[in-house]
Amino acid sequence: KQEVTQIPAALSVPEGENLVLNCSFTDSAIYNLQWFRQDPGKGLTSLLLIQSSQREQTSGRLNASLDKSSGRSTLYIAASQPGDSATYLCAVGENNNDMRFGAGTRLTVKP
Amino acid sequence: DGGITQSPKYLFRKEGQNVTLSCEQNLNHDAMYWYRQDPGQGLRLIYYSQIVNDFQKGDIAEGYSVSREKKESFPLTVTSAQKNPTAFYLCASSIGQGGIGQFFGPGTRLTVL
Numbered sequence: 001k002q003e004v005t006q007i008p009a010a011l012s013v014p015e016g017e018n019l020v021l022n023c024s025f026t027d028s029a030i031y032n033l034q035w036f037r038q039d040p041g042k043g044l045t046s047l048l049l050i051q052s053s054q055r056e057q058t059s060g061r062l063n064a065s066l067d068k069s070s071g072r073s074t075l076y077i078a079a080s081q082p083g084d085s086a087t088y089l090c091a092v093g094e095n096n097n098d099m100r101f102g103a104g105t106r107l108t109v110k111p
Numbered sequence: 112d113g114g115i116t117q118s119p120k121y122l123f124r125k126e127g128q129n130v131t132l133s134c135e136q137n138l139n140h141d142a143m144y145w146y147r148q149d150p151g152q153g154l155r156l157i158y159y160s161q162i163v164n165d166f167q168k169g170d171i172a173e174g175y176s177v178s179r180e181k182k183e184s185f186p187l188t189v190t191s192a193q194k195n196p197t198a199f200y201l202c203a204s205s206i207g208q209g210g211i212g213q214f215f216g217p218g219t220r221l222t223v224l
Contacts, residue, residue: 004153034212043117043201044215089153091213099213101146101153 002027004092006102013080014110021075021105023090028068032093035064035075037086038104044089048075080109114138115216117202122221124189124196132187132219134202143185144203144213147171154201160185189221197223 003026013019023033032051036044048057048064050073056065063076073090087104094100115136124130136143142161146154156169160179174193179185185204189196199220203213 009151032212036215041199041218041220043115043217044203046212046214049212091154093212098156098159101155103151103153 002030002092002094002100004090004100004102006088006090006105008105009103010106010108012108012110015080015082017080017109018076018078019080019107021077021088021090021107023073023075023102025071025073025092025100027094028071029094030068030092031095033064033066033073034091034093034099035062035073036089036091038089039086047088077107080107082109082111084109115202115204115214117200117216117219119219120217122219124221124223126223127191129188129190130221132189132200132202132221134185134187134216136183136185136202136204136214136216138204138206138214139182140204140206140214141182142205143179144205145169145175145177145185145187146201146203148199148201148218157187157200196221 005024034049035047038044050057050066061078066073085108087106089104091099091101118133144159145157155171158177160166176188201218202216205213
């Protein structure tokens with residue numbers, strides 16, 4: 001059974017710092033990997049989706065990488081801002097429809 | 112605007128009562144999902160449906176039921192058999208083919224009194 005782990009569980013950084021969030025998974029036979037943002041009490045907002053054949057995706061200050069062989073993905077956030085404060089979840093797609101979620105990393109960016 | 116709506120945002124229920132959570136999407140997606148989120152944990156799949164009039168159990172289906180009579184609607188009923196129903200419930204949809212990932216609604220927080 002696929003297990004998805006996100007480390008650290010919580011992270012606090014000063015504004016302007018570059019940071020990396022980590023996601024690891026146990027079964028490399030994945031279909032895709034998706035990073036989400038969740039604000040308190042809200043639904044999930046999709047940030048980046050990486051297909052299994054891709055190595056990375058970029059959107060603005062965000063860059064996500066995927067290394068299937070080592071079972072790892074990272075989300076890089078450049079020049080962090082207080083508005084980036086949220087919980088970041090990664091989810092591994094095992095086929096077209098089934099996704100396994102990590103518990104998330106709660107990020108706080110201090111002004 | 113295309114999207115997924117869930118209602119109500121907050122729901123309170125007495126023990127022993129069934130309650131139904133609504134999920135509607137106008138994205139023309141074939142697949143729809145229900146997840147449960149507890150504090151400090153990842154999302155866990157309750158039920159999913161890949162097509163109208165068909166649905167499958169997820170990892171934690173006990174105490175829940177669903178229906179999929181229309182493509183745009185996937186209501187979830189939390190029955191009295193669910194031992195610990197207080198949680199945040201999230202509905203999602205995906206195109207079903209093509210792997211573009213899942214889109215989520217705003218969630219319903221259910222509290223059992």
